[in-house]
Amino acid sequence: MELTSSDLKEFFKVVVKMIEEQKGYLCELDRKLGDGDHGVTMSIGWQAINEVLEADLIGEDDCGKISVIVGKTFLNAVGSSVGPLYATGLMRGAKVAKKKTVMNEDDLAAYWIAFARGIKERGQAEIGDKTMVDTLEPFANELESKFEKSHNFIEAFGYAVKAGEEGMQSTKDIISKKGRSSRLGGRSIGAQDPGATSAYLILSAFQQFAESRSTQVS
Amino acid sequence: MELTSSDLKEFFKVVVKMIEEQKGYLCELDRKLGDGDHGVTMSIGWQAINEVLEADLIGEDDCGKISVIVGKTFLNAVGSSVGPLYATGLMRGAKVAKKKTVMNEDDLAAYWIAFARGIKERGQAEIGDKTMVDTLEPFANELESKFEKSHNFIEAFGYAVKAGEEGMQSTKDIISKKGRSSRLGGRSIGAQDPGATSAYLILSAFQQFAESRSTQVS
């Protein structure tokens, strides 16, 4: 499969819509562990992205530029913890996509691996710290190894999202070590990390989006 | 009938108890018209009186001094609107009772008339202003005229309390003109004035107290 620059923009639009729908749920998770604003923050960020998608980015067909601008827009609109995290992810992805109007399966795998690893690098969190890294690191590892073997992006991405989902779910059972919820100690057990959840939702949205594109094409 | 200085002190004790019981009700009335504190204020004042009754006033047998000290104690403990009002009433009563260890029926009538008129003078309120004067003025007028005719204090006091009760009830139907509730305008209709109520309760407590004393004696 391939993704054009307009596909990429459309995917970001899908995320905009998905975040609006999940806003309340993400806030609810954050109320248990943090300050209750993760859904609001994500919504502010993706609404700002929606605006640039409908203005500055209309004629843009460089997937790299699109991804950089989307990342910077998110960062400036939200600040917060997730601003630098997701922005770094998108900007690392942008490096892979630089000057490409179309991304092939190799590019896409590289994009998402860079996305996940960039976030990990920015936040300096490890698996088990109860952050979005618990979703992103298993996801990236699985994507890398499965894609290397099969060279089937859709299939590999499916496995990777599954691994990410398991990682997300594992955050329920661990004590937080990073971010606001790290102060909770034992009381954090039982609550699922909001950032791990929003990361999973984005990956899962991409999976669906990519699958629908690949069936359209074939 | 006659009232000794220890009767007078006992009557004040009766009021202490009655106010504790009516505190919540008086606050509730004041919440509709004012700032909701009339019961608290009365309670603070009468609790302070209770303390002097059990200390400084133990050996005191001058009804005048007792009444002055009770009045001043009330004033200093509460301030507020009712501090100066009830204190003035008690201090005017004290003038009548000055240097008396026993009050006869003439004294008692004069005491309560002075009490009611003193309050009116201090507050400068007229009947119909929706204040305690709506209780006290009809009470004093009735006491004066009935006692003049019959020279039967208990009977005259009974009529007077009845007149006071009617006055209190009339405050439901009038627009406030004095005190905090005067700003309410038409919205004050339907609510009974807290001060008119506490004044009635005190008078009515005295009626019961006097009646029980006079049956004991006769």
Add this chain to the structure above:
Amino acid sequence: MKKLINDPKNVVEEMIEGYVRAHPNYIKQLPANDRALVTARETKEGKVGILIGGGSGHEPGFLGYVGEGMADGVAVGNIFASPSPDPILEVTKAIDKGAGVAYLYGNYAGDVMNFGMAAEMADLEEDIKVGMALASDDVASAPKEEKEKRRGIAGEFFIYKTAGAAADFGYNLEEVIRVAKKTNENTRSMGVGVSPCYLPQTGEPSFEIGEDEMEIGLGHHGEPGIEKGKIESADAIADRLVSDILKDIEITSGEEVAVLVNGLGSTPKMDLYIIYRRVEQILNEKGIKIYKSYVGDYITSLEMGGCSVTLMTLDEELTEMIDHPVDCPMFVQK
């Protein structure tokens, strides 16, 4: 109602104790009456003494305004209840330095009676001259023709500010009272309540209000206002408050005003500045010049929710007095 208190009976005593211990360089209790507080710096000889007071629960009003440039002493009442004459008289004696004492307080039946009795005693028993000026700035509390019946709300702050400055400038008692009364004449306030406070002793809300309601013209003790309605946007509320004020006092284009947006206790500064933003827009549109603005909790009602807007028109004399520096524990102006 969750309060950080001990026995509700002792809230006022314990607050005063904490206050005096927190700011020993500013304020002290008089031995004769622990509800009588005076400046720790001693009032200057020959200066008119400024005495303020009223019920507790309005902090920073009123004890927070004792200090250089404002009041010399304060008489502290129970919660929402006037102090009795006794502490007023004690403060009067302590701060009279031969030039007399100005009593500044809000127009409430209780305060009028208690301060009035104290003034009589000061005159008769102590031979101290007392002048009085009452705040009656709340336009919601009586029609224009009966301004003298209006209650005092946040506008009292401006009276302390200007009269305090006048006394510092060496004005005599008559002049200080003239300034205080002029300030009151020039000042109008209007408030809105959105949530009640709770009297520590009863635990009951000071007024009842629906989940989506506000009360326009609410008093500083929860006295009912002139109108209950659905809660509106900050801009709509500011429009209403300012327009009611401007209906009551004519302020023409080019005139200068001081503005106070006062929080009632639990309304965040964020909200107060959002209200201020609109107030400024309206005045700006009308060409009214804002000389100085105060935004914050200046006279509260425990944890009541809501705010009031106060406008005071300025002339040269009042401008100078608004600019005069102040150093109180709860309010400092350079």
Add this chain to the structure above:
Amino acid sequence: MKKLINDPKNVVEEMIEGYVRAHPNYIKQLPANDRALVTARETKEGKVGILIGGGSGHEPGFLGYVGEGMADGVAVGNIFASPSPDPILEVTKAIDKGAGVAYLYGNYAGDVMNFGMAAEMADLEEDIKVGMALASDDVASAPKEEKEKRRGIAGEFFIYKTAGAAADFGYNLEEVIRVAKKTNENTRSMGVGVSPCYLPQTGEPSFEIGEDEMEIGLGHHGEPGIEKGKIESADAIADRLVSDILKDIEITSGEEVAVLVNGLGSTPKMDLYIIYRRVEQILNEKGIKIYKSYVGDYITSLEMGGCSVTLMTLDEELTEMIDHPVDCPMFVQK
């Protein structure tokens, strides 16, 4: 939740607009970024620039502390969310007067990342030296051995106070950072929450708490504390807060401290002074001397109910800095 706001999306913008218009002699927005505010009086040439910042909703924190004697500029985030690097960088450029800029902020993952990115950009793109000092005063938020993991709460106020003074005294960047870090080392806080605040956009309470409960160690954004329990008396709460602090930092008899009793938003000053009263008693009993006390709303969480107690041990240098005068719109010290 009843707020005096317009569209919840615009609360931060409208608050800033109101704020800047209320205090034009103190503060202005930078044209490049409307979340970047700097002193209207211009930072002195050669003085280290003091940059503060963090999420909104903590007013007077943080924009209220820009002014003489404290900060030169502030980067304003969304509610309870770190500002992005952009406004931080813009403020940095505006207030650097050749001596570099000190970033002072609370230890939160978001702030660490955003301020960190801005500092890198300042160095790489603008060639401006940046120093950083983080507040980590909340003893409830991590064990003693991991003080660097603790979050910053009301103690941040003391860091702005001393570092602001140090910059005024002409200290260089390294020295200003040393003072800020020493202040943080000497400062411990512990809070209690009794009622939540409500995010304007969700209308939901920031944490859940029963009608008769309190939460010890609650964070300034409603982050859960270390223990939920039945609400206790003010004295018992003060005992708990102070004893947890004194378990964490040894303060011996004769030592001097500055005390801050900070309200979280809707807790009346009356309650704060009742808490202070007990804090003073305890310190007094232990022979610890209170050099200066601050009681009031210094760093809030919208309309959250509760308070925190902060103790800062003083040496000669820090005492001088605590005494240094300040003139900010929301905080003035003579």
